[in-house]
Amino acid sequence: MSELIEISMIVLIAFASPIVSQKVKVPAVIIEIMAGFLLAMATGFFIESEWFNFFSTIGLIFLMFLSGLEIDFSLILRKFRNYWNVPVYVTVSLLLSLLISRYLGLNIIYGVFLANVSLGIVMPVMKEAGITDTEFGQKTLLATFLTDLITISLLSGIAVSFKPTSSPLELILPVMIVPAFVFAYYLGRYLIWHFPDFMARFFDDPMELGVRGSFAIMIIFSGLAYILGSETILGAFLAGALVSMIFRGAGKLEESLMGVGYGIFIPFFFIKTGVDIFYRISEITLYLPLVLLISGFAVKIIPSLIFAKEFRPAHLFGFGILQSSKLGLTLAGAEIAKNIGIITAGEAVGIAIWTVISALLFPTLFRLVVRA
Numbered sequence: 001m002s003e004l005i006e007i008s009m010i011v012l013i014a015f016a017s018p019i020v021s022q023k024v025k026v027p028a029v030i031i032e033i034m035a036g037f038l039l040a041m042a043t044g045f046f047i048e049s050e051w052f053n054f055f056s057t058i059g060l061i062f063l064m065f066l067s068g069l070e071i072d073f074s075l076i077l078r079k080f081r082n083y084w085n086v087p088v089y090v091t092v093s094l095l096l097s098l099l100i101s102r103y104l105g106l107n108i109i110y111g112v113f114l115a116n117v118s119l120g121i122v123m124p125v126m127k128e129a130g131i132t133d134t135e136f137g138q139k140t141l142l143a144t145f146l147t148d149l150i151t152i153s154l155l156s157g158i159a160v161s162f163k164p165t166s167s168p169l170e171l172i173l174p175v176m177i178v179p180a181f182v183f184a185y186y187l188g189r190y191l192i193w194h195f196p197d198f199m200a201r202f203f204d205d206p207m208e209l210g211v212r213g214s215f216a217i218m219i220i221f222s223g224l225a226y227i228l229g230s231e232t233i234l235g236a237f238l239a240g241a242l243v244s245m246i247f248r249g250a251g252k253l254e255e256s257l258m259g260v261g262y263g264i265f266i267p268f269f270f271i272k273t274g275v276d277i278f279y280r281i282s283e284i285t286l287y288l289p290l291v292l293l294i295s296g297f298a299v300k301i302i303p304s305l306i307f308a309k310e311f312r313p314a315h316l317f318g319f320g321i322l323q324s325s326k327l328g329l330t331l332a333g334a335e336i337a338k339n340i341g342i343i344t345a346g347e348a349v350g351i352a353i354w355t356v357i358s359a360l361l362f363p364t365l366f367r368l369v370v371r372a
Contacts, residue, residue: 003051014032014268014271029328032267032270034274036278039274040274052272058265060335062260064332065257066261067152067240067328068236069241073245086139086143089143089303090150097113101114107343109333114295114296116151117143119148122144136315143319158342159340177238180221184221185245211257217243221239243257277353280349293354321365325358331355
């Protein structure tokens, strides 16, 4: 009975979060994290709940799957040559992030956190401002896509390298997921070419064949990554990227997957993040979130000067501000780093607080700057 009460509470929070989000103009993710904190403070539930941890793990896997799904590889390939300064910006930002994390005496994985940017924040903010199709908007999107692609790859590589190994074979096995991805991609293209009627059911089918197939791909790749000794999030991300590359333009399928992920599973992960913050609050210092906030802003605003001749000052400053926004991938990375012992639980909570502040602060500043 107690588990049913707990599930009812989580479901109600997941239902109410987007409604509250629209009213207060704050990302629903932030509402879910704050609700998890308040729920733990008020009830004391969930600290040892197996079902909650299980659904939180599924939510994390789904979050990484959707992160891969959201990357528009066609935009990267189409704009990469003409927008040459965007890859330069991303590279300089990453190098600055790694240098600052080293200077501060932090683990290299902090460099990945500092460099990361949240597509889940960038896209809605730009759509709201009506600048998605402008040159400024396209360069912002391209920078975000490239950054996400690079940081998730680095995050997975660092996670694998920090795992204890007993033989060289254990270092080689995780790499095998890449040829598996290539094989699956060409198999998908083959099926689309030779069995178009069947593959068309992935887009429009009353039994939601596309959602079922995509979910199966996500679980299979996550399981394969685990078996090979890699991180399940890498498998989930590659699964999302695979679906994105094969079914790019399948708006209805993508919307359905987003609905399942953000509507059912992912809220568990963010609510658990809020619960973890409450139980680790005694380990929190203001130093780490503050240092990360300042450093995260610096590594984005300084490289944006490369666009000084193209953007007016408001857009130049706004570009760096919006690229400083963190959210899902940073929280996911902190959870992974904590689980394999790269950072402590207290550090993970500090990163979560920094993420929440950046998700609230920088989009607000961007709106003020760009509209000025």
